[in-house]
Amino acid sequence: MKATSSSSAGVDRTVFRRLFELAMPIVGLNVLSVITLAVDTAMCGRLVDAEEALTALGFASQLVFLLMVAMLGLTVGTVAFIARAWGARATDRINHVLQQSIMLTYMVSIGVAIVGNLGADLAMEWLGADAGVRELGVSYLRPLLSLTVFFYLNLLLAAALRAVGNTMLPFMVALFTNLLNIVLNYGFILGRLGLPALGVRGAAWGTVISQAVAVALIVLILQRDFVPGMRARLGLARLDRSLARDLFRVGAPAALDMVILNVAFLTIVGMLARVAQVTVAAHGIGIRIQSLAFVPALGVSQATGAMVGNALGGGEVPEAREVVRGGVILSTTISTLIGLSIVAGAVPILAIFDVNPTTELGRYSIMWMRILGAGMPIVGVHIALIGMLRGAGATNTSLMINIVGTLVIQVPLSWLLGFVVGWGAFGIWVALPISFVIRMFLGIAAYRQGRWARAGATI
Numbered sequence: 001m002k003a004t005s006s007s008s009a010g011v012d013r014t015v016f017r018r019l020f021e022l023a024m025p026i027v028g029l030n031v032l033s034v035i036t037l038a039v040d041t042a043m044c045g046r047l048v049d050a051e052e053a054l055t056a057l058g059f060a061s062q063l064v065f066l067l068m069v070a071m072l073g074l075t076v077g078t079v080a081f082i083a084r085a086w087g088a089r090a091t092d093r094i095n096h097v098l099q100q101s102i103m104l105t106y107m108v109s110i111g112v113a114i115v116g117n118l119g120a121d122l123a124m125e126w127l128g129a130d131a132g133v134r135e136l137g138v139s140y141l142r143p144l145l146s147l148t149v150f151f152y153l154n155l156l157l158a159a160a161l162r163a164v165g166n167t168m169l170p171f172m173v174a175l176f177t178n179l180l181n182i183v184l185n186y187g188f189i190l191g192r193l194g195l196p197a198l199g200v201r202g203a204a205w206g207t208v209i210s211q212a213v214a215v216a217l218i219v220l221i222l223q224r225d226f227v228p229g230m231r232a233r234l235g236l237a238r239l240d241r242s243l244a245r246d247l248f249r250v251g252a253p254a255a256l257d258m259v260i261l262n263v264a265f266l267t268i269v270g271m272l273a274r275v276a277q278v279t280v281a282a283h284g285i286g287i288r289i290q291s292l293a294f295v296p297a298l299g300v301s302q303a304t305g306a307m308v309g310n311a312l313g314g315g316e317v318p319e320a321r322e323v324v325r326g327g328v329i330l331s332t333t334i335s336t337l338i339g340l341s342i343v344a345g346a347v348p349i350l351a352i353f354d355v356n357p358t359t360e361l362g363r364y365s366i367m368w369m370r371i372l373g374a375g376m377p378i379v380g381v382h383i384a385l386i387g388m389l390r391g392a393g394a395t396n397t398s399l400m401i402n403i404v405g406t407l408v409i410q411v412p413l414s415w416l417l418g419f420v421v422g423w424g425a426f427g428i429w430v431a432l433p434i435s436f437v438i439r440m441f442l443g444i445a446a447y448r449q450g451r452w453a454r455a456g457a458t459i
Helices: 013-044 050-087 091-126 131-146 148-163 168-190 200-223 241-275 277-293 295-313 317-344 346-352 360-374 376-392 395-420 425-449 451-458
Strands: none
Touching: 013 050, 013 148, 013 168, 013 200, 013 277, 013 295, 013 317, 050 091, 050 131, 050 148, 050 200, 050 241, 050 295, 050 376, 091 131, 091 148, 091 241, 131 148, 131 200, 148 168, 148 200, 148 295, 168 200, 241 277, 241 395, 241 425, 277 295, 277 317, 277 360, 277 425, 295 317, 295 376, 317 346, 317 360, 317 376, 317 451, 346 360, 360 376, 360 425, 376 395, 376 425, 376 451, 395 425, 425 451
């Protein structure tokens, strides 16, 4: 596709349509994951030891998120390389990169399975879980850690399909397997449908089985030439060390991005705890809203990255710029609408959590949600530009933007406004949208400088 700018709209309408078509299944995929997790939590809430079970899931979910970080770098690198090869119509290159990425996924999975199983109990202890909760949490983590290869292959295959412009296949497979996950978890957690009652551990086994089914379905579908020229082979192959280094070179900064964000998150929680314990609870409510509010923009960002990679692979830098402009407009428009909804609907949204808005927890929660909502338009611009940089393979630039925005601006500013200026929780929270303003301007500067459009020549 060659995009041509429309004089009236500034961006070709086909760009918006293509971005929308690519992004919406990604959004749906992420929403499905959130819904499935919520259903699992509700099922565990019906166990006899519900309080301990839910606490164990809360601790374990933090460690499960770290599992995603271990794989994120490889998926980002895979998208950058496959998207470029797809744009260049280099079918052999696409399949070689995918095969090598699968081999590296096996290696990462084995490492995580060994280290994770050895350190799961200690990690739960470090997080502050008591003995009973720790035992439940570890029983949930062991199946996930031992068979994490299925989780990782799902992430990888969805990323590879996104790189060639197909987000509907992983969404439809996920729709089926998430429903399967709910059914299996219902059986394994509560001992229904003729399955053994495994409690919290059953939630892990239901998830692992559904992930294995998802991998099998995608591989079988690809073998039927669903995506012309693209094949997913799960067999072993000789490792291409040069390509492996390049994949991690491009992807490692993206993984480090997530590590930095997690360190900042823990630091902010620590600051809030010094203000008042109730602000930590309010922050937790806000984070749940944030995780859903960011999903559409993240979907647009990932679609933007794939389309940028395709355009640069075909040598179409003007088209890549067109995609970026379209991505920024679409992401910002959606984020602004969501932000306005959060600001205007903070009280009704709070009612979902059964929190009285007149209580101290309610007042802090509303304050945090409105700060979050007010910053959403800026977030939309930033996230789209990060998609541009990752799709082009310029992940070092996105990492530097994150380091400046998070470690240089947000964390110190939270401390300054919260404690030195004396604004308390408001000061700690308001540093987030301010930091996104800095991130946005750094992203715009990177776009105008244009190095991202040349970065792809080296991958």
